[in-house]
Amino acid sequence: MSPAGDEPLPGSDGAARERQIEDLYAAFHEEVLRKATTAAAGCTADAWDATQHAFVQAWQHLRRDDIGNWRGWLVKTAVRHVVFHRRRHARQLPLHDTDPVDSQVLLEDHVVVKETYQDILGAIGRLSERQRQAMVLVHIADCSTAEAAADMGVSPSTVRNLIHQARARLKSAIGEANHD
Known part of the structure; x- marks a missing residue:
């Protein structure tokens, strides 16, 4: 058109x-x-x-x-x-x-899934900007660590280190959210 x-x-x-x-x-x-x-x-x-x-x-x-x-x-x-x-x-x-949490009574499984999704998004939002960039480029955009490093202007080992740190923070944050 x-x-x-x-x-x-x-x-x-x-x-x-x-x-x-x-x-x-x-x-x-x-x-x-x-x-x-x-x-x-x-x-x-x-x-x-x-x-x-x-x-x-x-x-x-x-x-x-x-x-x-x-x-x-x-x-x-x-x-x-x-x-x-x-x-x-x-x-x-x-x-x-x-998406806000619905105020309607939902099946418990749907509520748990939605809360988990919101917890994950919140945890991703709390990562440092560089950790989030590395995670997003490698795990969501399917870039290699070399491609992500070139996009971020750092070395591939720095990207691997940032991903390691981000995974640890996400694992900790998700674990804490599941214990609440």
């Missing part, structure tokens, strides 16, 4: 590109958004922004033949957007826009 959204893009492949991006969005937007939300420690505004950024980049790269795994490419693009955005705007974001 045109920027106004009312007519196909000019050229013979405009409609085909539209179908391609619509197919990519239908297939992967939920997973990309979910992983971006985790990378953003539950901040859905940042996650939606990163997801939108990833699909805009996909639109611009549709003609590239070297992207064989669009799912992985979209996830990495969105997660890197979160990491770099947060690096530029270093601040602690409150988890105001995460």
Whole structure:
């Protein structure tokens, strides 16, 4: 569609590109958004922004033949957007826009799952910025430690150390939350 959204893009492949991006969005937007939300420690505004950024980049790269795994490419693009955005705007974001605990009586299993999810997001949000970046790039965006190190401007051993520290903090935080 045109920027106004009312007519196909000019050229013979405009409609085909539209179908391609619509197919990519239908297939992967939920997973990309979910992983971006985790990378953003539950901040859905940042996650939606990163997801939108990833699909805009996909639109611009549709003609590239070297992207064989669009799912992985979209996830990495969105997660890197979160990491770099947060690096530029270093601040602690409150988890105001995460799903609130429902006041309705729910089945106990659903409540436990939701509380565990919120505990995990809270624990991720309490990691240091560098620990969170390393965890997100390696475990959510599926970057190698070398790729994560290049993105963060540190050595691969520093990335491994940050991940080790983050895992220990998350394990401790989740364990404490389960004992409450």
